Amino acid sequence: VAATRYDEIGLGYARTRRADPRLAAVIERGLGDARTVVNVGAGTGSYEPTDRYVIAIEPSDVMAAQRPAGLVPALRGRAGLLPLRDASLDAAMAVLSVHHWDEETEHGVRELRRVARGPVVIVTFDVEVCARMWLAADYLPEVTATDRRTFPSPEQLAEWLGGRTRVERWPIPRDCSDWTFASFWAHPERVLDERAAGATSGLARLDPAVRDRAMRALAGDLADGTWETRHGHLRGLDSYDAGLRVVINDPAGDA
């Protein structure tokens, strides 16, 4: 089922999905002076603070097994049923996870708000912006179709969270160390690398026939210069807004 999807697609995640320190800094700022934090969908521990008291919640054993030794062990749990009391922590965070919560998405987001006294920080994508990136627009409209079903919009998240919400754009740097689907804006060659593609759910969840079709088309366009003609200008950019958003809901803040 959905909560253990990453038991199938999470193998090798830690290899290509390394936390980008610049995004980590935005998350850290969002968490403010919180001393106690719950990290939901904590995965391999990317972006998890190391200088605060953390409770990590993660349903997939395959992901939890890739957590570095220095981090707290992740409790086996899920967003829809957080084993925590109301307002029992200073802050809650969920990084690139909410779109996997399926039928418990709304409830899980409300759970984040329920258990935290202070900020809730959610890192997610604005699907309509991501849809314009060449990989989705030219090769994989199927990814956008799935994303539209699974990603709540930033506005929807704000409504579920209630109160004051601030949404920060985070243009993805060319040298981003966290190889998400959207980070491929700058690296078409990387899409053809199975280890890179396999650790992004957007590609890993595709019907293999669809993925093969897209890979063949992209390989052809790279070989004959079509990609370069259409998108080569991107090679000159340092960063690009591929839809990554940091949603910060803070009862005490000035959002």
Ligand SMILES: C[S@@+](CC[C@H](N)C(=O)[O-])C[C@H]1O[C@@H](n2cnc3c(N)ncnc32)[C@H](O)[C@@H]1O
């Ligand atoms: C793309 S990974 C992100 C992991 C980590 N937060 C990071 O930034 O690298 C998504 C994570 O959400 C977890 N997840 C899936 N369904 C979940 C649910 N219902 N509740 C909590 N986490 C869930 C997955 O097992 C996976 O570890």
